[in-house]
Amino acid sequence: MEATRPVVEIDHLSKRYGALTALEDANLDIREGEIFALLGPNGAGKTTMIGCVAGLVVPTRGTARVLGHDVQRDYRFTRRAVGLVPQEINYDPFFTVEEILRFQAGYFGVRLSDEKLEELLRAMDLTAKRRSGTRALSGGMKRRLLIAKALVHDPKVLFLDEPTAGVDVELRRDLWSYVRRLRERGTTIVLTTHYLEEAEELADRIGMIDRGRILLVEEKRKLLERFGQKSLHVALAEPVHALPPALAGRGARLLEGGCAIEVVQPAHEELGPVLREVLGAGLHVRDVETRRSALEDIYVRLLAEHGRQP
Amino acid sequence: MIALGPRTLFVKEVRRFLRVPGQTLLSPVITTVLYLVVFGFALGGSMRQVHDVPYVTYIVPGLIMLGVISNSFLNTSSSFFMMKMQETIVDLLISPLTHVQIVGAMVAAATVRAAMVGALTWAVAAIAQREAAIPHPLYAIAFPLLTSIGFAALGLLTAIWAEKFEQVNFVPTFVITPLTFLGGVFYDVQRLPGFFATLSHFNPILYVVDGMRYALIGSSSVDPLVGLGFLVVFDAVSIAICIQVLRVGWKLRS
Numbered sequence: 001m002e003a004t005r006p007v008v009e010i011d012h013l014s015k016r017y018g019a020l021t022a023l024e025d026a027n028l029d030i031r032e033g034e035i036f037a038l039l040g041p042n043g044a045g046k047t048t049m050i051g052c053v054a055g056l057v058v059p060t061r062g063t064a065r066v067l068g069h070d071v072q073r074d075y076r077f078t079r080r081a082v083g084l085v086p087q088e089i090n091y092d093p094f095f096t097v098e099e100i101l102r103f104q105a106g107y108f109g110v111r112l113s114d115e116k117l118e119e120l121l122r123a124m125d126l127t128a129k130r131r132s133g134t135r136a137l138s139g140g141m142k143r144r145l146l147i148a149k150a151l152v153h154d155p156k157v158l159f160l161d162e163p164t165a166g167v168d169v170e171l172r173r174d175l176w177s178y179v180r181r182l183r184e185r186g187t188t189i190v191l192t193t194h195y196l197e198e199a200e201e202l203a204d205r206i207g208m209i210d211r212g213r214i215l216l217v218e219e220k221r222k223l224l225e226r227f228g229q230k231s232l233h234v235a236l237a238e239p240v241h242a243l244p245p246a247l248a249g250r251g252a253r254l255l256e257g258g259c260a261i262e263v264v265q266p267a268h269e270e271l272g273p274v275l276r277e278v279l280g281a282g283l284h285v286r287d288v289e290t291r292r293s294a295l296e297d298i299y300v301r302l303l304a305e306h307g308r309q310p
Numbered sequence: 311m312i313a314l315g316p317r318t319l320f321v322k323e324v325r326r327f328l329r330v331p332g333q334t335l336l337s338p339v340i341t342t343v344l345y346l347v348v349f350g351f352a353l354g355g356s357m358r359q360v361h362d363v364p365y366v367t368y369i370v371p372g373l374i375m376l377g378v379i380s381n382s383f384l385n386t387s388s389s390f391f392m393m394k395m396q397e398t399i400v401d402l403l404i405s406p407l408t409h410v411q412i413v414g415a416m417v418a419a420a421t422v423r424a425a426m427v428g429a430l431t432w433a434v435a436a437i438a439q440r441e442a443a444i445p446h447p448l449y450a451i452a453f454p455l456l457t458s459i460g461f462a463a464l465g466l467l468t469a470i471w472a473e474k475f476e477q478v479n480f481v482p483t484f485v486i487t488p489l490t491f492l493g494g495v496f497y498d499v500q501r502l503p504g505f506f507a508t509l510s511h512f513n514p515i516l517y518v519v520d521g522m523r524y525a526l527i528g529s530s531s532v533d534p535l536v537g538l539g540f541l542v543v544f545d546a547v548s549i550a551i552c553i554q555v556l557r558v559g560w561k562l563r564s
Contacts, residue, residue, distance in 0.1 A: 017564070054404045057564050076406040084404050090397035094326050106318025107405035149401070 007032045007157050007188045008053055013062035015048050015212075022048040024212040025062070030157065030190055035183055037203035037220075038192045039299060045212040046192035047087060050159045054084040067156065080108060083155030087162045087192075089142045091134035097121070097145060098130045101152055108153035120148040123178055140171045147175070151182075158182065160191040164198060176202055196296040206295070208302055215302060220295070227298040228267035231291050232274055235260050237284035244281035250274060267292060316411035319402070323419030327385055335426055338381055342373045342431045346438065349496055360498055361529050370435040371522035372495030375457060377427040379486060379515070382458035385420035387465035391478050394469065394562075403563060409556035413466065413549060420462035421455065428454045432526075449525035449534055456541035457518050461486075463548035470552075470561050489515045500531055514540060 006029035015023040023045045030036050038046050051057030053064045053071055055078075064071045066078040092100060101120065105112035121127040124144035129137060137145065143163070150158060160179070164172045179202060183189055193199055199206055200220070207217045218226070239258035252263045252274075261283075263274050271290065278285060312320075327334040350366030358365040393399040402412060436442040444450050464481065472478045493499075493515030499507055510516055521537030524530035556562070 051564070055563070056400065056403055058559055076408070079404055079406040082404070084400070086397070086400050088397050090400060092393075092396065092398050094329050095322075099322075099325075103318055103322045104401055104405075106321075107315055107401065107407055109313060109315045109406065111314065 005032055006030060007067060008190070009065040009068075010049065010053070011063045011065070013049065013052055013064055014060050015045075015052065015057060016060045021212045023052070023059070026209075026212075026214050028207060028214060028217060030188060031205075032188055033183065033186060034204040035179065035189045035191070035202050036205050036207065037199035038190065038207045038209060039194065039196065039199055039295075040192075040209040041194060041303070044209045046209060047161055048212075049209070050084065050161055050190070050192060053078075054082055054159060055079055056084075080153060081156040083150035083153070083158040085146050085150045085158070085160045085163055087165065089139065089146065091137070091142055091145065093133060093135045096131050096133055097126055097137070100134065100145065101148055104149045105152035110153045112152055116152070120151060123181075124148045125174070140167060143167060144171075144175075147178075155187065157188040157190065160189065162192055162194070164193070164195060172198075196299055200295040208299065210303060210306060215306060223298060224292065224295065225268050227301070228292055229264055229297075230267045230269070230271065231262060231264040232271050233260060233262050233289040233291070234275075234278055234283075234285055235287040235289075237286045240283065244277065244283070246277045246281070247274070250277075313411070315405065315407045316415040319407065319412065319415035320419050323385070323389060323416060324422055326389060327419070327423050334381070334385070334423060335430065338377045338427045339430045339434060342377055343434055345373055345376075346370070346435060361527070363527050363529075364439075367439060367441070367527055368498075368523070369496055370432070370439075371526045372490075372493075372519045373435070374428045374431045374526075375454065375515075375519050375522050376490050376495055377431050378424040378454045378458050379461050379490060379518070380482060381427045382420045382424035382462040383465040383468075383482060383486060385423045385465065386416050386462045387469045387472075387478050387481075390416065390466055390469035391472055391475070399562065409553050412556060413463070413552045416466055417459055417462040417549070417552075420465065421458045424458035424462070425454060444526060445528035446525045446534075449521060449538075452538060453518060453521045453525055453534075453541070456538065456545055460541060460545040460548050463545070463552045466552050467548065467555065470555055473561075486515075489513050490519075493519050494531075495519055498531065514544065517541075 008028075008030035010026055010028040013023055013026045014021070026045070026049060038049065040046050048057055052059045053066065055071060055075055058072070066081050069077045071078045095103070098117065101117060102112050118127070121130055124147060126141060126144055126148065129141060134142065134145065147160075147163070163175055167175070176198070179189055179191070191198070191202065203220050205217065206220050206223055208215045236259055240254070241258060243252055243254055243261065247261060247263065250263055250265070252261050254260075255262055261278065265274075275288070346366065346369070350369055360368040390399075393402070468478060468481045492510065493513050494510065499510040499516060502510060517532055517537035517540050520530045520532050521534040524534040
């Protein structure tokens with residue numbers, strides 16, 4: 001695979017608040033055009049790390065660069081390249097949706113074109129509310145307005161801090177599809193989440209962080225392959241009393257009073273041979289179900305290895 | 311030509327106070343009119359003379375400055391504190407606006423509000439007295455303008471420092487209002503007993519009110535240039551502190 005230039009480079013970044021270490025010697029590169037998910041429990045340091053890049057947090061040590069520019073020395077350059085959707089919903093009750101978007105673009109030195117405004121309103125399903133005061137928006141609409149605000153200046157990299165916290169299932173799906181569309185158009189996306197499903201659904205690469213330390217950074221596919229497991233659940237038409245020896249050798253278990261067999265094996269191994277042995281033993285198969293162990297299992301295991309309850 | 315970024319913040323701030331004109335423009339003018347009616351007319355003020363002018367004429371410059379001071383302070387302090395509370399301050403902190411641009415835009419918008427309140431107050435007083443002559447028009451612009459710049463910066467600092475609404479009100483209640491009332495808005499401090507007259511000269515607001523009096527009625531107790539000099543220093547210091555505080559990120563960036 002062709003290596004792409006990092007859009008964000010985090011280099012030995014640390015942040016301390018008195019005795020509390022929020023971030024400890026973090027190193028991370030975000031590649032151009034990827035969706036990177038930063039996973040970790042509450043208080044792990046996800047928001048601090050994003051804050052260091054976006055300009056909300058001044059690091060105690062280390063540097064962060066965006067497109068090769070230092071975020072503190074060259075803040076005027078890097079902030080134009082970064083969009084941030086903060087975790088907390090904010091809104092200014094004095095102004096309408098449209099005014100807020102125009103002001104936000106103005107802060108970035110951009111005059112928001114009518115086409116761009118329409119596009120953002122449409123994408124965030126806020127067209128009908130463009131002249132409404134922000135107080136009249138529902139929680140979901142306010143969150144969508146935050147995303148629209150972060151996009152007014154066409155950032156090269158978009159940080160989404162817990163974008164779907166407290167968001168209903170339908171909106172979550174809509175947001176996910178919009179995030180994918182943004183990526184297709186070349187925006188690099190970094191999202192923090194503690195919804196594992198979100199990371200599994202969206203991310204190309206995953207970073208896991210806990211107590212300010214990055215525990216692991218890996219491509220999602222490889223992570224699932226390396227740590228993941230696959231289980232095959234075979235429901236039988238007639239119960240059996242004992243496992244056929246070939247299956248027993250594979251570590252299979254008899255379940256549901258002999259009505260089902262379950263085999264668990266590494267995710268990268270084929271299931272074909274197992275099925276052949278089931279059929280070869282003359283068993284009558286009623287149904288077959290497979291399940292990949294999800295990111296959640298990996299996450300729980302990894303945190304447990306570091307002595308933590310997720 | 312001012313860049314689009316700070317211009318946007320300025321326009322937003324001006325529109326914010328224009329959204330609620332009853333509260334931000336009308337209410338201060340009504341307060342001033344009440345002072346004018348009660349002190350200037352009802353309590354026998356129309357018969358008294360101070361420095362060869364009717365008492366009501368004497369108190370108008372001070373009342374204008376009262377409006378200018380409190381409204382410039384309130385505009386930055388309430389707007390910036392609201393931004394902090396509603397967390398919309400993030401929008402500014404992640405933007406490429408420089409610290410100088412943020413301070414400049416916030417202060418300029420507050421100056422506009424102060425100028426509007428001052429002009430309305432002056433107009434109401436002029437109508438009431440059927441007298442609209444301004445002996446020193448340049449001073450009449452310079453004093454309110456320089457005063458509002460400094461107090462707007464002070465409002466910004468207060469909003470950055472404050473963590474509760476009560477603290478935002480602390481400065482106007484315990485500092486600005488007492489100093490203004492003791493700064494010769496309603497009386498000539500020279501008439502106070504010796505010690506208090508001397509003490510009054512340590513009150514910076516005295517020079518501001520006195521300077522405006524020179525601009526509008528042509529006489530004052532202190533040389534207006536002293537007042538202007540003081541204001542220039544006050545503005546420079548408070549603006550410099552604001553910029554430095556934003557640069558360091560005190561109470562704003564963690």
